[in-house]
Amino acid sequence: MDEQIAEDIVQVAFLRLSRHAPGLEKPNTIAQWLAVTIRNLCLDEFRKSIRSSRTLQNFVRHQETFQSESTEPSVDDKFDGRIYAETIRTLNNIPGGETLKAFYLEGHSVEEIAQKNQEAIGTVTARLSRMRKKLRDILLKKISQWEEV
Numbered sequence: 001m002d003e004q005i006a007e008d009i010v011q012v013a014f015l016r017l018s019r020h021a022p023g024l025e026k027p028n029t030i031a032q033w034l035a036v037t038i039r040n041l042c043l044d045e046f047r048k049s050i051r052s053s054r055t056l057q058n059f060v061r062h063q064e065t066f067q068s069e070s071t072e073p074s075v076d077d078k079f080d081g082r083i084y085a086e087t088i089r090t091l092n093n094i095p096g097g098e099t100l101k102a103f104y105l106e107g108h109s110v111e112e113i114a115q116k117n118q119e120a121i122g123t124v125t126a127r128l129s130r131m132r133k134k135l136r137d138i139l140l141k142k143i144s145q146w147e148e149v
Contacts, residue, residue: 010038013037017030017033017034017037020033086139087139090138090139094138096130096134097131097135100131100135110124
């Protein structure tokens with residue numbers, strides 16, 4: 001883990017402690033509370049790094065690599081590029097697409113998106129679910145049109 005991230009985690013843990021310390025029943029539970037909080041923050045950071053590695057940015061890197069190669073792209077590579085381009089175009093044009101972009105392309109967590117938009121976490125989760133289904137339906141329809149040609 002990056003040293004700066006570790007320092008940020010410790011700082012966040014102590015900020016949370018300052019808010020929750022009055023509610024802790026016994027002073028000797030503070031060390032245990034801090035240990036659990038820091039562990040959970042580390043797990044959140046780990047999940048965030050995994051989520052960001054699964055984003056469409058990896059697909060973009062693949063496309064950039066494929067475009068920089070001097071060999072002729074395969075049919076599959078051309079098809080992948082078309083799907084990617086259509087996905088980005090669709091996300092830019094459908095209401096709610098910005099939530100999917102924030103989650104998958106920018107690697108923001110549901111909590112971060114909810115906080116930024118001043119919405120409940122459940123609202124963001126529901127929107128992500130609806131938008132994934134809508135995006136899937138749009139892309140499947142587009143792919144079937146491509147196959148007809």
